[in-house]
Amino acid sequence: MNSDAPRSPDPAAMLGQALATDGAPPPWPAPTIDSLAAAFPDLAVHALVGQGGMAAVYHATQVRLGRAVALKVMRPDLAKEPQFAERFLREAKALATLSNPHVLAIHDFGERAGHCYLVTEFVDGANLRELMQLGRLSPDEVLRIVPQICAGLHFAHQHGVVHRDIKPENVLVDRHGQVKLADFGLAKLAGVPGPALTRASAVMGTPHYMAPEQWYGSAGVDHRADIYSLGVVLYELLTGRLPIGTYAPASAQPGVPAGVDQVVQRSLQQEPELRYQSARDVQDDLERQRRDVPPPLPESGAGARGAAGPHASATRLLVAGTLVPMLGLPLLAVFLNAEHELFAWRIREWFADDANRRLADHIVEAVGRGEAWTSSVPQPSSPSAAFELQHGLPLVLGILGGLVLVTVTMLLGAAAWRRTRHLGASRIQQMLGGMVFALLPVGSACVGLCAAADKTQKEWLLGVVGVVLVVGVGAFLRWLWQLTARRRPGIAGPLGRGTRTSLWLAGLVTLGIVVTAVAGPRHVTERMRVASPIEPIHLLGSSRQQVLDRLGPPLAITTMLNGNAGTWMVWSYRGLDGQERTDALQFDNGIVSTSQHLGTRLVPSPRPANGAHAGMTFTELLAVLGPATQTTSGESGMGLEFADGTTASVSPDGIVLHVGK
Amino acid sequence: MTFQTTRWSLILRARQPGERGEQALGELLGAYWQPVYVFYRRLGASRDDAADLTQGLFTDLLARGDLASAEPGRGRFRTFLRSCARHWWSNERARAATQKRGGAALLLPLDPDDAEAWLATQPVDTMDPEALFERRWACTVIDRAIWQLEQDELAAGRREQFAVLRAVLDGSPPRQPWAELARSLDSTEGALKVAAHRLKARFRDLLAAEVRETLPDEVAAGDELQELLTALHKRAPLS
Numbered sequence: 001m002n003s004d005a006p007r008s009p010d011p012a013a014m015l016g017q018a019l020a021t022d023g024a025p026p027p028w029p030a031p032t033i034d035s036l037a038a039a040f041p042d043l044a045v046h047a048l049v050g051q052g053g054m055a056a057v058y059h060a061t062q063v064r065l066g067r068a069v070a071l072k073v074m075r076p077d078l079a080k081e082p083q084f085a086e087r088f089l090r091e092a093k094a095l096a097t098l099s100n101p102h103v104l105a106i107h108d109f110g111e112r113a114g115h116c117y118l119v120t121e122f123v124d125g126a127n128l129r130e131l132m133q134l135g136r137l138s139p140d141e142v143l144r145i146v147p148q149i150c151a152g153l154h155f156a157h158q159h160g161v162v163h164r165d166i167k168p169e170n171v172l173v174d175r176h177g178q179v180k181l182a183d184f185g186l187a188k189l190a191g192v193p194g195p196a197l198t199r200a201s202a203v204m205g206t207p208h209y210m211a212p213e214q215w216y217g218s219a220g221v222d223h224r225a226d227i228y229s230l231g232v233v234l235y236e237l238l239t240g241r242l243p244i245g246t247y248a249p250a251s252a253q254p255g256v257p258a259g260v261d262q263v264v265q266r267s268l269q270q271e272p273e274l275r276y277q278s279a280r281d282v283q284d285d286l287e288r289q290r291r292d293v294p295p296p297l298p299e300s301g302a303g304a305r306g307a308a309g310p311h312a313s314a315t316r317l318l319v320a321g322t323l324v325p326m327l328g329l330p331l332l333a334v335f336l337n338a339e340h341e342l343f344a345w346r347i348r349e350w351f352a353d354d355a356n357r358r359l360a361d362h363i364v365e366a367v368g369r370g371e372a373w374t375s376s377v378p379q380p381s382s383p384s385a386a387f388e389l390q391h392g393l394p395l396v397l398g399i400l401g402g403l404v405l406v407t408v409t410m411l412l413g414a415a416a417w418r419r420t421r422h423l424g425a426s427r428i429q430q431m432l433g434g435m436v437f438a439l440l441p442v443g444s445a446c447v448g449l450c451a452a453a454d455k456t457q458k459e460w461l462l463g464v465v466g467v468v469l470v471v472g473v474g475a476f477l478r479w480l481w482q483l484t485a486r487r488r489p490g491i492a493g494p495l496g497r498g499t500r501t502s503l504w505l506a507g508l509v510t511l512g513i514v515v516t517a518v519a520g521p522r523h524v525t526e527r528m529r530v531a532s533p534i535e536p537i538h539l540l541g542s543s544r545q546q547v548l549d550r551l552g553p554p555l556a557i558t559t560m561l562n563g564n565a566g567t568w569m570v571w572s573y574r575g576l577d578g579q580e581r582t583d584a585l586q587f588d589n590g591i592v593s594t595s596q597h598l599g600t601r602l603v604p605s606p607r608p609a610n611g612a613h614a615g616m617t618f619t620e621l622l623a624v625l626g627p628a629t630q631t632t633s634g635e636s637g638m639g640l641e642f643a644d645g646t647t648a649s650v651s652p653d654g655i656v657l658h659v660g661k
Numbered sequence: 662m663t664f665q666t667t668r669w670s671l672i673l674r675a676r677q678p679g680e681r682g683e684q685a686l687g688e689l690l691g692a693y694w695q696p697v698y699v700f701y702r703r704l705g706a707s708r709d710d711a712a713d714l715t716q717g718l719f720t721d722l723l724a725r726g727d728l729a730s731a732e733p734g735r736g737r738f739r740t741f742l743r744s745c746a747r748h749w750w751s752n753e754r755a756r757a758a759t760q761k762r763g764g765a766a767l768l769l770p771l772d773p774d775d776a777e778a779w780l781a782t783q784p785v786d787t788m789d790p791e792a793l794f795e796r797r798w799a800c801t802v803i804d805r806a807i808w809q810l811e812q813d814e815l816a817a818g819r820r821e822q823f824a825v826l827r828a829v830l831d832g833s834p835p836r837q838p839w840a841e842l843a844r845s846l847d848s849t850e851g852a853l854k855v856a857a858h859r860l861k862a863r864f865r866d867l868l869a870a871e872v873r874e875t876l877p878d879e880v881a882a883g884d885e886l887q888e889l890l891t892a893l894h895k896r897a898p899l900s
Contacts, residue, residue, distance in 0.1 A: 010831050011799060011800050011803045011893060012890065012893040012894055013831035013832055013833065014803055014830050014831040014832075014864075015799065015803060015868070015886060015889060015890045015893060016831075016832070016890055017830065017831055017832040017861065018861070018864060018865040018868050018886065019883070019886055019887060019890060020832075124859065125855040125858075125859070126854070126855045126858035126859065130858045131851065131854045131855065131858065133858075134829070134839075134854050134857055134858060135834055135839065135854075137839075137850060137851065137854070138838065138839065138840045138850055140840065140850070141839075141840065141849065141850040141851050144849065144851065145851055173851050173852075173854075173855050174852075174855065175852055175855050175856060175859070176849075176852050177848070177849040177850075177851040177852035177855070179851075
């Protein structure tokens with residue numbers, strides 16, 4: 001009895017499955033088997049095995065030959081259309097000549113008892129739609145199946161037959177995995193102008209597979225419409241989705257070779273001229289991709305983690321492109337800080353004596369606050385070994401870090417270039433894509449550097465925030481774009497997805513850079529511009545008289561003598577642009593050997609009266625009162641004495657506290 | 662699969678004993694003894710009593726000629742047998758109160774072990790005997806369809822393939838990827854999926870054919886299967 005039959009775990013699920021396959025009710029009543037038996041005495045009709053919008057298919061046996069066949073009976077009311085039978089017979093005759101392993105063979109056709117029918121070979125198998133319902137096919141299998149469709153299509157196209165209705169339902173696969181194309185040219189029959197068209201296409205309901213030109217009537221439709229439909233089927237098989245709107249690349253699926261995207265994209269071009277011109281070309285390209293498919297992973301768990309697809313590599317690229325500049329910038333900060341420390345050390349070296357140490361501090365601080373601008377750094381005599389270790393190491397690390405940052409950025413840009421090429425982008429799209437990836441970190445680094453060069457905390461902060469914003473927002477938007485692209489409905493526009501994404505991102509990144517550059521170190525650039533008429537470096541090699549000629553009469557000169565470093569003069573003058581500026585000049589044997597621009601008063605202030613100097617900076621006081629004759633320094637600041645008997649006290653941070661006789 | 666008279670409609674039409682209906686009834690009873698057995702077990706009969714009750718009922722049914730018209734529940738074989746079993750329980754218990762258990766001739770080789778094993782997997786005391794009867798009926802239909810499916814596949818020389826594919830008949834994805842399964846069978850993924858699809862289609866046909874044997878001509882197989890599915894999902898508490 002049946003009792004020894006093993007039971008499956010869940011009978012309810014099995015029964016549910018068996019019942020669930022009953023789909024929508026048939027769109028029209030198919031002829032009964034009894035009525036067909038009368039019309040086809042040479043056939044033993046067994047069962048209705050399928051019904052579509054246009055025809056019903058029966059499993060039958062040719063009695064005389066004992067051969068299993070499929071009897072396809074066209075919808076009776078279609079057959080009533082004027083001239084339909086005539087057209088049907090003409091088309092069927094052309095189809096019957098097609099003999100190819102990948103095209104369903106037609107054994108017989110005709111019209112009997114009001115039934116237009118085809119007798120075709122019977123495929124004991126399933127169509128692609130049914131296979132997809134069992135779960136998505138592996139990319140390897142898709143690349144084995146679709147080239148067979150191409151072969152069948154190419155053969156038919158060579159014989160002047162266009163399928164016009166390529167869709168998963170019309171691609172049959174037999175028990176050996178052999179592919180056969182069914183229903184060649186039948187859509188054309190339904191596509192007769194007039195009421196039949198609207199009704200038939202409403203019933204067929206497969207507009208997603210139709211080429212754009214098929215939407216606008218069948219006049220200009222040729223074999224390239226099939227290639228478009230083929231592209232849709234290819235994409236759907238690989239991803240389980242239709243390529244509607246801005247669709248994600250098929251290679252985002254694990255195991256799909258990146259080159260397949262190009263095949264999909266080229267098949268789905270809106271203009272027939274831009275598509276593949278032959279199904280054979282599609283076949284060739286796909287078979288090439290198939291050879292590129294990595295061998296299946298071993299069953300051990302180790303392989304599973306290595307199954308990073310192109311999608312994963314794109315993600316890694318994005319993460320790296322975001323992280324590298326963010327990690328690199330602190331290194332640059334260390335570098336710049338070390339450079340500043342070195343500069344400070346040098347200045348203090350020159351102003352070695354007690355009297356001038358305060359001035360040195362003031363210069364260093366002024367530079368640190370961004371109130372002074374160094375255009376040339378004097379050579380240090382000989383820093384101590386300990387100092388080198390303390391400041392030289394970060395300096396070297398900073399330089400190395402900067403180099404690494406730039407290199408990695410370049411590599412990322414190159415990888416992005418390659419990546420976009422694999423996505424099937426055009427050359428311009430590739431360039432844009434590469435630029436986006438390269439611009440993101442490079443641009444961010446530039447902004448950061450630009451801000452950092454000024455070395456004030458506020459601008460540092462602005463720069464870093466700007467970089468993080470640009471990189472973060474860019475990465476986030478790209479991710480968001482990709483995410484929503486899959487869900488956006490509508491027909492694809494003239495611009496490809498890659499182009500639009502690239503343009504958006506390029507625009508965004510540029511905007512970010514501009515905003516950060518303008519809002520961050522704006523007054524730095526301003527100061528640079530004002531200071532530009534005479535660069536202190538131009539004074540190098542000048543005699544005192546030549547300096548006078550160039551700078552005009554000094555508003556104030558502070559001269560300091562330094563034992564082994566010659567004479568230092570802090571020289572305030574009115575520049576050609578009317579601004580007051582202060583330079584520090586070192587004279588060696590009467591010739592300028594080093595020059596420093598210490599600062600600029602952006603708004604010339606009226607010379608204040610004695611006693612109203614409090615609040616000025618130390619440099620400004622010197623500019624007003626001339627050189628100090630005597631300088632004393634202590635914990636609470638600095639005391640100055642001038643030739644006219646004026647005394648001044650200056651706070652340790654260089655602000656004038658009191659001026660009096 | 663052309664239309665032919667089902668066993669149950671043959672039985673319904675039989676008017677005299679000894680017609681073809683008797684053989685058909687024997688076959689059907691042989692196929693569907695388990696629902697009756699578990700029905701009696703859930704009513705409280707012991708293992709031996711349940712087997713005896715089932716045998717007795719079947720003997721009685723076979724001994725009668727014009728049975729369908731005489732019994733309530735005329736319609737589907739399932740509802741017919743269920744109500745017969747219920748009646749038999751009342752009658753037989755009344756009789757058992759007065760007379761000793763008689764040794765009915767062993768007509769059918771009932772093997773309670775299987776039915777007991779199935780019972781052990783069922784929730785205890787949460788289902789009334791009728792619901793359990795229906796549930797076991799549905800499982801029997803499925804078992805018989807699978808058994809037939811297996812015979813067909815073995816005859817076609819696809820033993821290994823069937824061993825792999827029977828697991829996906831309930832719509833669950835295979836434990837291994839399709840491609841791997843295909844490799845282990847020296848086939849391709851596409852071919853294996855085609856086979857799975859055909860297997861499911863064939864299973865569906867066999868299920869329909871199986872229930873059709875228990876239905877009068879006017880009832881569609883799909884309706885009966887739908888009822889069986891409901892029975893499988895039902896978890897009615899014992900009232």
